[in-house]
Amino acid sequence: MELKHGFYLKSKNEQVWIQVRIGLTALLVLLLVFLGCWKSGFFLPLIIGIPLILSLVAPFFDVPALKKSGDLIYYSPLFLAEKQKKGLITVHGGTLFDYVFVLDRSLNGRQRSNLIMEQYLEGLVNLIDHLQRVNSENLTIRGTSYILNKRTVKKIGFQVVQTDFLQRCMLLYNYFNLVVANSLAKGKLTFPKLGQTKTFETKLYDLMERRDFIKSLNEKLKQRQVL
Structure with missing residues (x-):
């Protein structure tokens, strides 16, 4: 499967240079905040700023590293699975890393949302096809999202289950990251509603039964992107 992802299509040197620039920019911002706090004697902005900036820049380093190690696998440019x-x-x-390098800024909010959903479905089809080849019908597939609604996940073969406490804490820690990612997805400043977060899971054999239906939904969304 060819991965049409703006970051991975670049040369290794270009990828490293992008990460260097992001790292240096983050350090510069933190240094400026530190100097301002040092001068004023008020360090709360630095205490708040460190986790905010780390949550923003971390995906630009973590995701490529996890992909390289095989711990994260792309099944479409906007759909990943852990090993x-x-x-x-x-x-x-x-x-956020993927949104920056995949989403076309010329698309409006509705078109971006359609593209994201289309990529979710394409990734799900590719995941099903891959797992079928390795004969793993009893596998459990699980995910967490504040974007997908209950009706949609049930339609494609998932059941909604309780989101665990640790997952909610991680979402809260990364809230600023999610704000930026969600705003990119919608094409305007948008605050995600974490109260609408849902964890969904299914067995692979249930997904296999709905594979053709998921594929048809994917094709319909692709046609909308063309029109």
Whole structure:
């Protein structure tokens, strides 16, 4: 599967240079905040700023590193899955890193949302096809999202389950990251509603039964992108 992702299509040197610039920019911002706090004797902005900036820049380093190690696998430019662990595969929508390098800024908010959903479905089809080849029908597929609604996840074969406390803490820690990512996805400043976060899971054999239906939905969304 060819990965049409703006970052991975670049040369290794270009990828490293992008990361260097991001790292240096983050350090410069933190240094300026530190100097301002040192001068005023008020360090609360620095205490708040460090985790905010780290949450923003971390995906630009973590995601490529995890992809390289094989711990994260792309099934479409905006749909990733963790390596199988004890019969469980955890799936993720695109991160802020992916949105920056995949989303076309010329698209309006509705078109971007359609593209994201289309990429989710394409990734899900590719995941099903890959797992079918390795004969793993009893695998559990699980994900967490504040974007997908309950009706949509049920339609494609998932059941909504309780989101664990640790996952909610991670979402809260990364809230500023999610604000930026969600705003990119919508084409305007948008604050995600974490209260609408849902964890969904299914067995691979249930997804296999809905594979053709998911594929048809994917094709319809692709046609909308063309029109």
